[in-house]
Amino acid sequence: xxxxxxxxxxxxxxxxxxxxxxxxxxxxxxxxxxxxxxxxxxxxxxxxxxxxxxxxxxxxxxxxxxxxxxxxxxxxxxxxxxxxxxxxxxxxxxxxxxxxxxxxxxxxxxxxxxxxxxxxxxxxxxxxxxxxxxxxxxxxxxxxxxxxxxxxxxxxxxxxxxxxxxxxxxxxxxxxxxxxxxxxxxxxxxxxxxxxxxxxx
Amino acid sequence: xxxxxxxxxxxxxxxxxxxxxxxxxxxxxxxxxxxxxxxxxxxxxxxxxxxxxxxxxxxxxxxxxxxxxxxxxxxxxxxxxxxxxxxxxxxxxxxxxxxxxxxxxxxxxxxxxxxxxxxxxxxxxxxxxxxxxxxxxxxxxxxxxxxxxxxxxxxxxxxxxxxxxxxxxxxxxxxxxxxxxxxxxxxxxxxxxxxxxxxxx
DNA sequence: GGTCGAGTAAACCGATCTGTCTACCTGAGT
DNA sequence: ACTCAGGTAGACAGATCGGTTTACTCGACC
Numbered sequence: 001x002x003x004x005x006x007x008x009x010x011x012x013x014x015x016x017x018x019x020x021x022x023x024x025x026x027x028x029x030x031x032x033x034x035x036x037x038x039x040x041x042x043x044x045x046x047x048x049x050x051x052x053x054x055x056x057x058x059x060x061x062x063x064x065x066x067x068x069x070x071x072x073x074x075x076x077x078x079x080x081x082x083x084x085x086x087x088x089x090x091x092x093x094x095x096x097x098x099x100x101x102x103x104x105x106x107x108x109x110x111x112x113x114x115x116x117x118x119x120x121x122x123x124x125x126x127x128x129x130x131x132x133x134x135x136x137x138x139x140x141x142x143x144x145x146x147x148x149x150x151x152x153x154x155x156x157x158x159x160x161x162x163x164x165x166x167x168x169x170x171x172x173x174x175x176x177x178x179x180x181x182x183x184x185x186x187x188x189x190x191x192x193x194x195x196x197x198x199x200x201x
Numbered sequence: 202x203x204x205x206x207x208x209x210x211x212x213x214x215x216x217x218x219x220x221x222x223x224x225x226x227x228x229x230x231x232x233x234x235x236x237x238x239x240x241x242x243x244x245x246x247x248x249x250x251x252x253x254x255x256x257x258x259x260x261x262x263x264x265x266x267x268x269x270x271x272x273x274x275x276x277x278x279x280x281x282x283x284x285x286x287x288x289x290x291x292x293x294x295x296x297x298x299x300x301x302x303x304x305x306x307x308x309x310x311x312x313x314x315x316x317x318x319x320x321x322x323x324x325x326x327x328x329x330x331x332x333x334x335x336x337x338x339x340x341x342x343x344x345x346x347x348x349x350x351x352x353x354x355x356x357x358x359x360x361x362x363x364x365x366x367x368x369x370x371x372x373x374x375x376x377x378x379x380x381x382x383x384x385x386x387x388x389x390x391x392x393x394x395x396x397x398x399x400x401x402x
Numbered sequence: 403g404g405t406c407g408a409g410t411a412a413a414c415c416g417a418t419c420t421g422t423c424t425a426c427c428t429g430a431g432t
Numbered sequence: 433a434c435t436c437a438g439g440t441a442g443a444c445a446g447a448t449c450g451g452t453t454t455a456c457t458c459g460a461c462c
Contacts, residue, residue: 031319033234047440113370114318118232134376158377159387166367169314175335176359186360248410
């Protein structure tokens, strides 16, 4: 549950907070490489000096951006998991949460996947955040399934992970409407089928 | 089957062909914005003048890159679909083809999804290629399912699309090994279940 | 022999990139 | 009264960006 390999966070003064908010909007909307530090500073209403006093480099802004997104997503998801009475409901709540998150935070797909498309170096400090977030989600699915169908936890958890990732992509590219709802219903069918059905799958 | 809204292609002289090959490698590996035209020219062993004589702009190189990737993928997939005896086999052949394609062409996920992460403007000529490719894939899945379970074609086709997209993402981010094989087996289970099973799903 | 398409080599342009710097201002804590 | 963190304003630097231009070479085709 703890944020495992956090690659350092920076103290967020008011100016830094505005800068991070602006960077987040711009990075997600236009892509990381397409957004310059001058634009971030202008949008945030701070000077470049403030940016570099707080973050030290653009790379560090990127790191903070992804770590912040990850943190916010987990905080967004947590109460929905707590409020769901059964593991079955908790599983479906993940898809519902993603649908609502997308409605609030723009619809260009997963910021981690998008960032990964622009960062090729595995030694980049942002890389660990990206892969860490995906591993966390996979573990979440697997653990939730374990309470329902222990024998199939690994396999079914991975399947739900694929459905979820696919739905995020489909939503971002607007492949068809309601992709997250569709994935949710498919997940429900999978769960019902495995719980009450034969184990031959 | 015809490439619908092709936004113009450029005649490929030998130099242009080398440039496109180099651009493809670099764009896919490092991202579009991170690769400059000077680097493309150097890697291809051509001068910048040749680049601009043939393509006119970097934007056009990007368009050719994506159109070329799309074209190659369809050419890669076509014989595998023809060789598969039944619709059931053809469906699974898509997942097998993606697995083999990834083994050959590097493992950073779907070039269309990655490009979409860097192109925010829907008016960009590359946008039509990206969305067109995804719509083509969705139609492929749906049409193949229709021969097996007509009543569920739309729904099951979308589910297979999500599984496939999710598997590509999972492969690119290395979320767990064998994601495309896992998606294939899950697709098989879904198909078997819907063909012989109850229609209550 | 003349024309033309495809190419090399390399200088050049204005804009933008990340990052640094100096000088000054302001408000809170002690 | 003094200090100091956090900030503004804005010039500056070196590199790189996409793109243009001039001058020249080479081979094929008729």
